[in-house]
Amino acid sequence: MKTVLHKSETRGHVNHGWLDTYHTFSFASYYNPERIHFGALRVLNDDWIKSGNGFGMHPHDNMEIITIPLSGVLEHKDSMKNRAVIKSGEIQVMSAGTGVFHSEFSQKDEGDVSLLQIWVIPNRRNVTPRYDQLEISLLAKENELYQILSPNEDDEGVWIHQNAWFHMGDLSEGWQGTYTLKGEKNGVYVFVIEGAIEVNGESLETRDGLGVWETESIEIKSSSASKVLLMEVPMQV
Known part of the structure; x- marks a missing residue:
């Protein structure tokens, strides 16, 4: 990783x-x-x-x-x-x-x-x-990472011409979860809109970003009430 x-x-x-x-x-x-x-x-x-x-x-x-x-x-x-x-x-x-x-x-x-x-x-x-x-x-689900973008026209959220998936999360303090990447050659960029979280033990605060690749999944823990954006994209362009 x-x-x-x-x-x-x-x-x-x-x-x-x-x-x-x-x-x-x-x-x-x-x-x-x-x-x-x-x-x-x-x-x-x-x-x-x-x-x-x-x-x-x-x-x-x-x-x-x-x-x-x-x-x-x-x-x-x-x-x-x-x-x-x-x-x-x-x-x-x-x-x-x-x-x-x-x-x-x-x-x-x-x-x-x-x-x-x-x-x-x-x-x-x-x-x-x-x-x-x-x-x-309308897609938002509290304490879940809900999809807002994908490569697929018929999937949840909007779609784009790229093998990419975006998820948002409105997370309560203490929430823990796993995000599993969908593309084998993809990475995920985590951006904290507000609040504080940990990603694989790395502490992130409001407007911090962390890119992770060469992994199948990441572990997320919310240190406070937080809003996050996860952007999974191919690493080779």
Whole structure:
């Protein structure tokens, strides 16, 4: 088994005033040659966007882009003529494929937005761009790791063009459980949204991340009431 630990305070950080953002992996002006990606997990950004502000129309291609709002209301528009509002308890996925433009703005009068934006390198290039959105709060089960993303269109949660599975957990203090990886050549990146947990005895606190690979499973124990995100991805891309 191999591991890599990323404490929250070691992340890249830029405060633009309207955007306060932390980068687990190299992104934009933050570059760390030792933190380019974790397998197919290319970007894990922890963003705070002030009310009425956001990202204007900009392009993407050949990337699976997942957005998980943690608080507030985010408005999305794209060149596929989608216009949607996403909020805490929901997940959005956009397969950029051959190319797409989109914008994201914190709705005015709805307060600031806190969100996780995650990019996963796809296993198919130049696919037709697509958009999906789902209320994952309907899948939530207390003290269970519930699936919110997979490679399968008919499975629970949203789906992407990659052999990846995402799970979330709303865990009470003292909860213990095992996560078994689904892909033989996959690793899992554990990100603590809030609270404190132990993964195979490694202590993690709010916004810490731990990547684990070359193992069949990991053991998780919640040291306090915690919310966690597990991202299982192929290690070879």
